[in-house]
Amino acid sequence: PSSGKPCSCGDHNILNCENSFGATIIAEHKPVSYSEIDGRLYNEKELIFPPELALRNVLPLKLYGFGGIKWYRPQKLSALLDLMSLYPNAKLVAGNTEIGIEMNFKNAQYPILISVTHVHELNVLKIKENGLEIGSSVKLSNLQHILLKVMTERDVNETSSCRAISEQLKWFAGKQVKNVASVGGNICTASPISDLNPLWMAARAEFQIINSKGHIRTVCAKDFFLGYRKVDLAQGEILLSIFIPWSRRFEFVKEFKQSHRRED
Known part of the structure; x- marks a missing residue:
């Protein structure tokens, strides 16, 4: 209002206030909504996907x-195994959080x-009777969701590892x-x-590895890491x-992160 005082109409459906000329404006306010299919109308502050x-x-x-780079x-x-057989030195990309840095700042070349x-x-x-199977391309945010589901549905004695991983993911980047x-x-x-x-390693996890011919082998997490940025993956093999x-009962797994700041 021109008086500078807050509008006192108090009705969410009717707008009743004075304009700069002293006239009263009465208008009906109709909130709009959106559906998951038609996103042209919305009533949220943030736009939907x-x-x-x-x-x-x-x-x-x-x-x-x-420069001749090929992206598949x-x-x-x-189809992935066929490509690995055709290009055994190909670089696999998922989130690109590591390869992007290598190419941009370390001048790494991956044709x-x-x-x-x-x-x-x-x-x-x-979710299986004896544990949880996670595909290697599963996003960390999706892993968080399934861990929360497991912790609510399974006995607390069975989910000590899941709880530790879930808590650690809270501080894993943004x-x-x-x-x-x-x-x-x-x-x-x-x-x-x-x-x-x-x-x-603490959770006794097992990694399934497949090669370009389709042969699968299983490696314990504690044996998979061979050294600084070295893992037990031969040429043409990928983590499946x-x-x-x-x-197990009376088995406890607890996460702990020590750093200058907890968030990455």
């Missing part, structure tokens, strides 16, 4: 970049890049990073300051999945 992008069919990609994005494990983000078999999350960073990428980077790799057994 574009429905057209959510409904778009995801297709395999083969792109060519500057297969959707099936068989063949294969994105594994859309391979169905690598995005599996299964939400945007966790939305793209993968479980397998963090493991295979084998960073000495990894927040999760010590927990995989991670298996966490349920904690």
Whole structure:
């Protein structure tokens, strides 16, 4: 109002206040809403994710970049293994949080890049009778959600490892990073300051590894890390999945992070 006082109409459906000329304006306020399909109307402060992008069919990609770089994005494990057989020195990309730094700041050259983000078999999350199976391309944010589900549904004695990993993920980078960073990428980077790799070992986790011919072998987490940024992966092999057994009775796993600041 022109008087400078707050509007005292008090009705959320009717706007009744004075304009600068002293006239009274009465207008009906109709809140708008949106659906998950039609995002043209909304009543939230933040815009929703574009429905057209959510409904778009995801297709395999083969792109060519500057300097002869080739980028592949297969959707099936068989297609990924064929590419690994054809390009044994190809670099696998998930969240690109490590490879992007190497290419931009360390001048690393990777002529063949294969994105594994859309391979169905690598995005599996299964709650089994004896533990939890996690695909290597599962995003850290999705891992957080399944861990919370497990902790509410399973006996507390069985979820000590899950609880420790869930608590550690709270301090693992920001939400945007966790939305793209993968479980397998963090493991295979084998960073000495990894927040999760010590927990995989403490939780008696097992890693399933598959080669370009489809042969699968299992390695305990404690034996997978060979040294500084070195892991037990031969040429043409990839990390397929991670298996966490349920904690045993009187078995306790606890996370602890010591740093100048808790958040990455």
